Structure formats: C-alpha cells, structure tokens
Amino acid sequence: MMKILIIEDEPSVRVGLSFTLESKGHKITTAENGLDGIRIFEREGFDIVISDLRLPGADGIEVLKSIKNISPDTGVIIMTAFADVKNAVEAMREGAYDYISKPFEPDELLIVIDRFIKHKGLELENIRLKEEIRERERFQHIIGTSPAMQRIFETIEVIAKTDSSVIIYGESGTGKELVANALHNLSPRKDKPFIKINCAAIPETLLESELFGHEKGAFTGAVQRRKGKFEAASGGTIFLDEIGDMPLALQAKLLRVLESHTFERLGGNESLTIDVRVIYATRKNLKDEVKANRFREDLFYRLNVLPITLPPLRDRKEDIPLLVNHFLKMFGEKLEKSDLAVTPGTMDMFMEYDYPGNVRELKHSVEMAATLCKGTKIERWCLPAEIRGDGETPDAVISVFDDLPLTERVKTFEREAIRRVLEETHGKKKEAAKKLGISRETLWRKLKEHGFPVSPSDLEE
Ligand SMILES: Nc1ncnc2c1ncn2[C@@H]1O[C@H](COP(=O)(O)OP(=O)(O)OP(=O)(O)O)[C@@H](O)[C@H]1O
Ligand SMILES: [Mg+2]
Structure with a gap:
C-alpha cells in the first residue's frame, strides 16, 4: 500500500484515477491545483505524487521541484498532454520518476506505479545489504554479531583513538592479532609503521637485539649496526605478541624502557626516545604467570591498563x-x-x-x-x-x-x-x-x- 497524492484540476480524471488506485489498495488524497497540492504534501508526506503538468496555481514543474526539495525519495509521475514532449523531458530532468501522456489507460499508470514500488524495494534492500556488510567488516574483517563481539568492537573503536597501551587476552586463534591490527588501523598512527614481534618465537639471546637493535661489534656476529623494532616502529605502533613468554631478564629491561621512554641499542650509549604505542597480546593468564614467578608483577601492572579479552568461539556460537x-x-x-x-x-x-x-x-x-x-x-x-x-x-x-x-x-x-x-x-x-x-x-x-x-x-x- 502506497500513500499517493493526485494533483489534477479536471474533476473526471481526478475521480477516475482515485477510484482505480483505491481499488488496488492504495491510500489516495487529491488536490485541485498546484499550490494546494504542495501544501497538502508538506503537511502529510506521500510515497508517490501523480501530478498534471498544466495546473492552475503552481504548474506541474513547480510542484515537482517543491516536492523533490521537501522529499527527494518521493516518486513523482507527471501527466502530460500528448503534444507536450518538451515539458516531459524537462520534468524528467528535474527528477520526475516518469511521465505518462494523456489520454492513458488506467493499466498504463498501474504499471508505472508497480515499477516504482519494485525500484524502491530494491533500493532499500541494497541499502540494508550494504549497511550489513559495512557493519560486519567495520574492523578489518573481524566478523561477529554476538553481543560479546559487538562490545569488543565498541571498545576497540574507543581505545583505538587513545595513545594508551593495550593488552589483548584470549585463547589461541581467537583473533588477537586481528584486533591489534584494527587498533592500529583505527588510530591516529595508522599511516605510520605497525611492527609486530613474537616474543615466543625468537630465541632469548636474540630477542633483546631484535627489540632494541645493536651497534657494530656489540656481540660476536654483530658485524654492523642494526635498528631494533622499537626504532623501526617510531611514530607508529609496536605489537609485542606472546608477551607472557618474554624471559624475565628482558621483562626487567622492558619495564625500564617503558618507564623512562628511552632505550639504548645493545653495545651503544646513545639514548633514544621512544615514540611508539605498544600493544601486547598473550594467550596466557598473566596473573597466574605472576603467581608462578614467571612474570614480573610490576610489569604486569604497567601492561594491564586497558585489557581486552577475546571470548573463545565456543562461548559465542x-x-x-x-x-x-x-x-x-x-x-x-x-x-x-x-x-x-x-x-x-x-x-x-x-x-x-x-x-x-x-x-x-x-x-x-x-x-x-x-x-x-x-x-x-x-x-x-x-x-x-x-x-x-x-x-x-x-x-x-x-x-x-x-x-x-x-x-x-x-x-x-x-x-x-x-x-x-x-x-x-x-x-x-x-x-x-x-x-x-x-x-x-x-x-x-x-x-x-x-x-x-x-x-x-x-x-x-
Ligand atoms: N572474528 C574473526 N573474524 C574473522 N576472522 C577471524 C576472527 N578471529 C580470528 N580470525 C582468523 O583466525 C585466524 C587466527 O586469528 P589470530 O591470528 O588473530 O589469532 P590469535 O588470537 O592471534 O591466535 P594465537 O594466539 O594462536 O596467535 C586468522 O586467520 C584470523 O584471520
Ligand atoms: Mg597471534
């Protein structure tokens, strides 16, 4: 059922059209001239307006313009005299949905109306689908409509904009790395480097130099100066993955670096300032690691400022x-x-x-x-x-x-x-x-x- 306004000065046409359209279940209002038509439209709003081109008071083109101005989504169908092709073209240019030449059979008009209804439906469906896709892909392809994931999305959106460090907890495969990516991509640092380092995958002896770099000759095999990940991430974000697996000795050094915002390359004495946002992730329960003396308590409190916990998939089926x-x-x-x-x-x-x-x-x-x-x-x-x-x-x-x-x-x-x-x-x-x-x-x-x-x-x- 559509709400339709008919603007037509010829009584027989007006009554005839009302009758035809009402019999198809539409809700019809009529006006006898252009100005009344616009006034009624302003007051009530309609899905479709069928207006004669030649009208006392504002003519069809003026009616069309006013209606499109008030409500661009309304479909306006202009009725023209047979010889009025030029005006019909103008009406189309001004945004009419279609025109129909008088005299016409009621069926011709019904076909145009049906086409408009279908077109409207498709348009709405398209908008809905697009919004749905956008909603789902809002965070770099992180999928999830469960309340738990929706809450995570909201949290990400808010804290991405801050410069605070974040720690992401969650079992293996829950999407911690995806979230870290999203946090960077939605942050003001998004055009700067995003550097990842897996603290569990690198041998203890190499991890320190990976993080902070080294000078030439700092240790056997250090044949030239090398920048560390903190330096490479300058201005951007560093992602310390599997932080729960970081060796204790290095935890102490990391804590010092975080507190002073400065560090030195291995074997060097130049002090470099840190300008990176740090994101941590771990599949371990850090509190338990602290209890078991495998993780420094002071570092834990330093990291645990903004925790995000990703729920296992079995809890959001x-x-x-x-x-x-x-x-x-x-x-x-x-x-x-x-x-x-x-x-x-x-x-x-x-x-x-x-x-x-x-x-x-x-x-x-x-x-x-x-x-x-x-x-x-x-x-x-x-x-x-x-x-x-x-x-x-x-x-x-x-x-x-x-x-x-x-x-x-x-x-x-x-x-x-x-x-x-x-x-x-x-x-x-x-x-x-x-x-x-x-x-x-x-x-x-x-x-x-x-x-x-x-x-x-x-x-x-
Ligand atoms: N919500 C999600 N939507 C779409 N893909 C996801 C989602 N969560 C995880 N994935 C996919 O699953 C895989 C594992 O995700 P990811 O590497 O981020 O997990 P993780 O928590 O870092 O795991 P681990 O602890 O083993 O490193 C990736 O291929 C990722 O793209
Ligand atoms: Mg991971």
Whole structure:
C-alpha cells in the first residue's frame, strides 16, 4: 500500500484515477491545483505524487521541484498532454520518476506505479545489504554479531583513538592479532609503521637485539649496526605478541624502557626516545604467570591498563554461521568455486563443535571442506572428523553415496581415506604415504587427482 497524492484540476480524471488506485489498495488524497497540492504534501508526506503538468496555481514543474526539495525519495509521475514532449523531458530532468501522456489507460499508470514500488524495494534492500556488510567488516574483517563481539568492537573503536597501551587476552586463534591490527588501523598512527614481534618465537639471546637493535661489534656476529623494532616502529605502533613468554631478564629491561621512554641499542650509549604505542597480546593468564614467578608483577601492572579479552568461539556460537559463510566465500574465490553453500545439516555440525583452536580451527575446517567438496554443496562428509563427530563410521559416510556409480564410490572412498590419514599425520606427506602403503609419488598424484592442495616440495620433504 502506497500513500499517493493526485494533483489534477479536471474533476473526471481526478475521480477516475482515485477510484482505480483505491481499488488496488492504495491510500489516495487529491488536490485541485498546484499550490494546494504542495501544501497538502508538506503537511502529510506521500510515497508517490501523480501530478498534471498544466495546473492552475503552481504548474506541474513547480510542484515537482517543491516536492523533490521537501522529499527527494518521493516518486513523482507527471501527466502530460500528448503534444507536450518538451515539458516531459524537462520534468524528467528535474527528477520526475516518469511521465505518462494523456489520454492513458488506467493499466498504463498501474504499471508505472508497480515499477516504482519494485525500484524502491530494491533500493532499500541494497541499502540494508550494504549497511550489513559495512557493519560486519567495520574492523578489518573481524566478523561477529554476538553481543560479546559487538562490545569488543565498541571498545576497540574507543581505545583505538587513545595513545594508551593495550593488552589483548584470549585463547589461541581467537583473533588477537586481528584486533591489534584494527587498533592500529583505527588510530591516529595508522599511516605510520605497525611492527609486530613474537616474543615466543625468537630465541632469548636474540630477542633483546631484535627489540632494541645493536651497534657494530656489540656481540660476536654483530658485524654492523642494526635498528631494533622499537626504532623501526617510531611514530607508529609496536605489537609485542606472546608477551607472557618474554624471559624475565628482558621483562626487567622492558619495564625500564617503558618507564623512562628511552632505550639504548645493545653495545651503544646513545639514548633514544621512544615514540611508539605498544600493544601486547598473550594467550596466557598473566596473573597466574605472576603467581608462578614467571612474570614480573610490576610489569604486569604497567601492561594491564586497558585489557581486552577475546571470548573463545565456543562461548559465542551464534557467530559460527556468519564465520562459516565468510570463510566459504573467501576460499570459494581462492579455489575458483563459486556459489559454495553449506547444507543445513552440515551447518548444525559446525555449530555443535567446540573448537579448541577457535576461529583459526574453524577457518581451516572450512578451507578443507571447500577443497574437498564436489559441486557447490558442502556436505557433512567434507568436514574434518572432529567436527563431523565420532559416531560417524566410514560405512555411514560412504552410504551417502549409495546412488553413485561404483567408480565414483571408490573414488570417494579413496579421497576420504587419504584425507583421514593426512589428518592423522598433520599433513606430513611422507608419513601419510607410508601409512597408506603407497609411494610418495603415487600419493602426490592421487592428491592432485582429488584436488587436495599440493606443491612440488611435497615430493622432497
Ligand atoms: N572474528 C574473526 N573474524 C574473522 N576472522 C577471524 C576472527 N578471529 C580470528 N580470525 C582468523 O583466525 C585466524 C587466527 O586469528 P589470530 O591470528 O588473530 O589469532 P590469535 O588470537 O592471534 O591466535 P594465537 O594466539 O594462536 O596467535 C586468522 O586467520 C584470523 O584471520
Ligand atoms: Mg597471534
């Protein structure tokens, strides 16, 4: 039902149109001249205005201009005399939705109105979709509509703008690095460097020089001066990942640096000033680490000013369908498989699983399913065994293919067998080949046949 205003000085046309449109369920108001029309429009507002071009008081073009001024979204349809093409063109230029030449059949007008309604609907749908996408991708592709994630987004938005240090807690795979990225990208430092360093991945002896740099000859092997990450991040942000794994001796040095805002390169005595924002992350509970004397209490209090804790995926399962579809689209594009979709039963399985590896595990599972599936449907048998659940015997899996010809069934069984062994061996091809009792060359050929990702190095490993 649309609210329609008809502006027409000829009574018979006015009454006729009202009757036709009312019978289609629209709500009709009429005016006899242009000025009244504008006044009524201002007072009541309408979805559609059907106005004659030649009118006493303001003419059709003036009516059109006033209405577009008050409400640009209203659809204005101008009725013109047959010979009035020039004016009709002007009306279109002024923003009329369409024009219709008199005399016309009621059906002609109804078609124009229907087209407008459809157009309006599509426009609204488009706006809604765009807003939805924007909402979801607001923070550098961090997906989540659960209340917990929405709160995290709000927090990120607020504290990104401050210069304060932030510590991100969360189990492995919950998105700590994504959040660190977002914090930098939404901050005033976004055009300056963003430097990451993983404190757990670098040997203790090298970590200090990685962070603060060294002068030539500072230690054996220091053949030339090297800038550290703090220097490289100058003006920007440094991300100290896995801070809970930083050795105690270095924790003491870091604390000194944070307190004085200055540091020296290893083996150097020039004092350099720090201008970096520091973001920390850890999958450990730092309080427990403090209790166990593995983390300095004073440093803990210094770091723990603005904590963000990312909830494990099992505590926000409502985000799973969104994440599955997001990753499906992503891997679909990568694998050049379009229109991939998860069957409802498969989605239930994705929802039921607890994901000890959190979003990272879900992402890898979707990638695997997208790689394995035939056609566009992601069926349960494409899922990793953990997600599919233990009750699933190979027999039951294979019975899904009862309708397939024998060669297809054999192929499916072979693919499933290989996939399972790869899972067991964590992708180690040499071990997998041994378990399957085939040569590595044969395994490589079969992997390719079944569309598993392979690289030439798989033959060498
Ligand atoms: N909310 C999310 N939306 C989209 N992708 C996500 C989300 N959370 C995590 N991911 C993806 O999951 C993977 C793991 O995320 P990330 O590396 O940020 O986790 P992490 O908490 O730093 O893990 P770890 O402690 O193991 O380093 C990445 O590929 C990331 O893109
Ligand atoms: Mg990480």
